[in-house]
Amino acid sequence: MSTLAWIIVASVAGAFLSVVAAAVLALRASAHQVPMLISYAIGALLGAVFLEILPHAFEQSGSAHNLAAVILGGILFFFILEKLVLWRHCHTEECEAHDHHVDANDHGRSGMMIMVGDTIHNFVDGILIAAAFMADTGLGIVTALAIIAHEIPQEVGDFVILLHSGFSKAKAFAFNLISSGATLLGGLLAYYALRSLQDWVPTLLGLAAASMIYVAVADLIPGLHRRPELRATVEQVVLICLGIGSIALVRFFVSGIA
Secondary structure, three states, X not given: OOHHHHHHHHHHHHHHHHHHHXXXXXXXXXXXXXXXXXHHHXXXXXXXXXXXXXXHHHHHOOOHHHHHHHHHHHHHHHHHHHHHHHHHHOXXXXXXXHHOOOOOOXXXXXXXXXXXXXXXXXXXXXXXXHHHHHHOHHHHHHHHHXXXXXXXXXXXXXXHHHHHOOOOHHHHHHHHXXXXXXXXXXXXXXXXXXXXXXXXXXXXXXXXXXXXXXXXHHHHHHHHOXXXXXXXXXXXXXXXXXXXXXXXXXXXXXXXXX
């Protein structure tokens, strides 16, 4: 096959397989287990950010200060974006009532934030796949497999967050699948304009990290504090550690293969 054909096949397969595998795992959870799995989602998000995305971003960035500014600006951007969503979808009294309801979903706010960040991340994955195949077919295959492997636990977390935000299972799957299409877009654009796009990779990774940090810290962690009892706290800490550990474990095995 040609290099372009390899890029297309790997981008489509990588995006589809990671979303389907994540959906199968997430759909096994019953409705009452979804709030519990939010703790795992937090760990998976933070693990992906601090063990995968940010290290790569800082390695490729020419200026750590500029990248840090991008991340800070991204967090502020997602704060403003969430405010716009709130203004559009609820009145002040309704929002206050929601904030005092322990088990209510967040009317799609965190789901929207995570989809923005995940789409950016998938776009960058497509660029990385294209760059690897343009260097060597074998390297491209290994890179695509590595991306599929590290995406699965993160996609599970994303799927759970969408369910927590009030999305139906079918809608959550559809949104994740649409977001994964950015992998192919990134791969195609990188094939035709790799040099200019590679210069933007650290910035895009910084924005993806900012969205995931914001969702985990601003939208999800406060909900865990509504259950301060010891048993719930221990359960939350264990699941957060499992989320982080799943990213670390995949990273360990992928590094060994590469």
